[in-house]
Amino acid sequence: MEGFSKNFTSATAFYLLLVFLCICINSSIAINYGAEKASTKFIKTSCSTTNYPSLCFTSLSSHTNAIQTSSRLLAQTALSVALNHVALTSSALVRLSKAPGMKPREVGPMNDCLEELTDSIDELKRSMGEMSQLNGSPNYALLISDIQTWVSAALTDEDTCMDGFDGKAGNTKNVVRGRILNVVHLTSNALSLINNYNSLHG
Known part of the structure; x- marks a missing residue:
């Protein structure tokens, strides 16, 4: 009987531990889901x-x-996405x-x-370097x-690159302009979000 009591107590303790772990996991999932939902709404x-x-x-x-x-992180991520797409586009055009x-x-x-895309990549990289220093910097205005x-x-x-194919016929023009238009739009969005961030924190 004593052995049964000990086994029962152990089983109960194990069960309670499982219940506790399930509650913790579900709470964590709920918190993460809530944070992700808030972030998605913020981005939109x-x-x-x-x-x-x-x-x-x-x-x-x-x-x-x-x-x-x-x-700030939104603007920084948008800048990173733009930079990545410009680099990929440059490689594809090479x-x-x-x-x-x-x-x-x-x-x-x-x-x-x-050549224009190489300059664009360099400028976006320099911007990324400065963005990482913005938070709490005494040189915020300059940065x-x-x-x-x-x-x-x-x-x-990027616009200049695309303009170079104006009046040109053929598949190359269509491919280049299609790819460049995408990075132009991404870079434009990044600049808008940077300007928005500055209006809030400048």
């Missing part, structure tokens, strides 16, 4: 003020954990420029475009001004 609301809100939301909605509900079938009249604009200038310059470079 913030993106509604950009020039391309749908693209803004789809490009950032998978980064809720990184963004949370911080306008491959395209080396593919057979490139027409002589497209070679010049393609080379110019790749945010530099960031806005560099991202604006990157946007201009």
